[in-house]
Amino acid sequence: MRFDLPTPGFSFELLATLGHARAGILHTPRGDIETPVFMPVGTAGTVKAMTADELRAPPLDAKIILGNTYHLFLRPGMEVMSIAGGLHRFAAWDRPILTDSGGFQVFSLAALGEIDDDGVTFRSHIDGTKHRLTPEISMDIQRVLGSDIAMCFDQCPPGDADAATHEVALARTTAWAKRCRVAPHAPGQAVFGIVQGGIDTQRRLRHMDEITALDFDGYALGGLAVGEQLADTYRILDQVAHRLPAERPRYLMGVGTPQDLETAIAAGIDMFDCVMPTRNARNGYLFTRSGPRVNIPNAANRTDLGPIDPDCPCATCRTHSRAYLRHLYLAKEILYARLATLHNLTFYACHVRAIRDRILAEGERA
Amino acid sequence: MRFDLPTPGFSFELLATLGHARAGILHTPRGDIETPVFMPVGTAGTVKAMTADELRAPPLDAKIILGNTYHLFLRPGMEVMSIAGGLHRFAAWDRPILTDSGGFQVFSLAALGEIDDDGVTFRSHIDGTKHRLTPEISMDIQRVLGSDIAMCFDQCPPGDADAATHEVALARTTAWAKRCRVAPHAPGQAVFGIVQGGIDTQRRLRHMDEITALDFDGYALGGLAVGEQLADTYRILDQVAHRLPAERPRYLMGVGTPQDLETAIAAGIDMFDCVMPTRNARNGYLFTRSGPRVNIPNAANRTDLGPIDPDCPCATCRTHSRAYLRHLYLAKEILYARLATLHNLTFYACHVRAIRDRILAEGERA
DSSP, X not given: OEEEOSSTTOEEXXXXXXXTEEEEEXXXXXXXXXXXXXXXEETTSSOTTOOHHHHHSTTTOOSOEEEOHHHHHHTTOHHHHHHHTSHHHHHTOOSOEEEOOSHHHHHHTSEEEEEOSSOEEEEOTTTXXXXXXXXXXXXXXXXXXXXXXXXXXXXXXXXXXXXXXXHHHHHHHHHHHHHHHHSOOOTTOEEEEEEOOTTOHHHHHHHHHXXXXXXXXEEEEOSOSSSSOHHHHHHHHHHHGGGSOTTSOEEETTBOOHHHHHHHHHHTOOEEEOSHHHHHHHTTEEOOSSSSOEETTSXXXXXXXXXXXXXXXXXXXXXXXXXXXXXXXXTTOHHHHHHHXXXXXXXXXXXXXXXXXXXXXXXEEO | OEEEOSSTTOEEEEEEEETTEEEEEEEETTEEEEESEEEOEETTSSOTTOOHHHHHSTTTOOSOEEEOHHHHHHXXXXXXXXXXXXXXXXXXXXXXXXXXXXXXXXXXXXEEEEEOSSOEEEEOTTTOOEEEEOHHHHHHHHHHHTOSEXXXXXXXXXXXXXXXXXXXXXXXXXXHHHHHHHSOOOTTOEEEEEEOOTTOHHHHHHHHHHHHTTOOSEEEEOSOSSSSOHHHHHHHHHHHGGGSOTTSOEEETTOOXXXXXXXXXXXXXXXXXXXXXXXHHHTTEEOOSSSSOEETTSGGGTTOOSOSOTTOOSHHHHHOOHHHHHHHHHTTOHHHHHHHHHHHHXXXXXXXXXXXXXXXXXXXXX
């Protein structure tokens, strides 16, 4: 079953379901994205340590990456991005890009100034300069970046926020979503709405109804994995994800571990992004198919001539030993970050692809 | 004309000469090295920021890289290197490697302890631990590393050393060269002697006679570009390089700028290594065929969508703009170091290859 999305050129094809889990294809003007999909995070115009060629090469074969509006807005700034003709050209990445709205970073990274119903004033975490983001400004930045999927500007309360804080944030997020829905966007740019509501199921479902009524191209769950208990995250996923519109892609923002992804896919999620594979790689944590994560500086790896993961098809595992990677890590060599990032991103890609294959093999044709 | 070198499996083929300049091929058991050649420096088991695949890929196509005995001896250390089966296997590099002797780093990087006629005691620049290098220990480390070309352990006085210091260093370097000549080395491992003597021509020539009498596979000029005036460097090159044995490869250690290489090749040098292209790249300095080096953080590059060098065949110049590179540099992105290093190393490779082509085209067949 193939569903046209509101934005011309975009459609979502549902191939199979297994319980709430779905396997499909998000068709975009810049290429097809097999779902479920993990999107590597390219914060500042680069997936850290990686070239576009490496991201595109199988077995990693990333079909879409994420760019951060907040970071790119501050540096290199919109004059450069505009002259460069958008983020694809600037970073020489020809496949789809999803940009977040900047909201999450304003609330987590920046020195927050006033927040009101119109928008947010904040100071840059780079140089302290004062800036303002509103739904219209966020959409305009994303228009200039030229991402294939833009996200609504939302307010994401912390995991321990009280009910009153949530209610204010929800009302604002809905009002801002309405403004984002009508703001100009780039040709061929889809827009996703974001459902907030913390870990209260009824609040989540109520907000879901408000946001889905606005008819976005896709829907995201925001405000999860922001400090709440994992059991609460999983409960919300179980109770909310499958209730999001079946004919639209569903995106869980900023999550998570390989287990989180598996749980969320079972709950009905199609798209993911997270800095975990890239950041963990740089910090010495490498994922393996069998057994726990490898902490590469551990003495056990000192003379270990085997790969990080003998079942991994990535160039790092096919070429290099744990002993070599440990040496590069301890010597603070740039090559370490490259090899480790390539491995962890390939691990995530293979992990999600294996789940997708299982849905296609064991599920019902949709 | 092809000359067998003392170590079986090695020969030096002289193809053409143009004045004192030479074009040739250094044949080694692990592959041929067209000379003149620039050897990228792989200090600690990696040419910083680069994979072996990138180094091997045309147009960079590095035929030989350098490894640092001092660094590898301290980290990962010889137990790891021995278990790994040597540097080629450890770093997954299948082409030739030249290792220095560790002498230069002991005198420049480490906290120097006592130096006597037997060897040098020093403290590690990493953790302050105390170590000792002698000619025999240096050769044994290089034997375990399994480099294709090992260098004699020598004493390199600073550029402003007085005559007495030079005389002590020369006598020691000759005595140590004799010990290196008879020390065990790895099968298929050539050994090069090092000529010291600072900027005094007669002293240089006298030491050259002492070292060349020992019949090494090749000869290096050490102790240049260590603080002396450039005119003195060039004078020594002009007066000494072409007097080194014509049937052996001639190696100028740790030099230098593109102009230095051109001058040294004209004087008769065949081989070079220097951290300049890699280190300059990381520090924001990028070489160009026309005009001065680019200082990438300069504001002039902010919205410049052109490449670093329009005539450069490297992937960086074929893919990315100055504006993007400047952004990555300012954002301290790892990708910057990769792209910049690839460009500068390609620049050096093309620079030396162009000079070689000119010698072949305009010179006399040898």
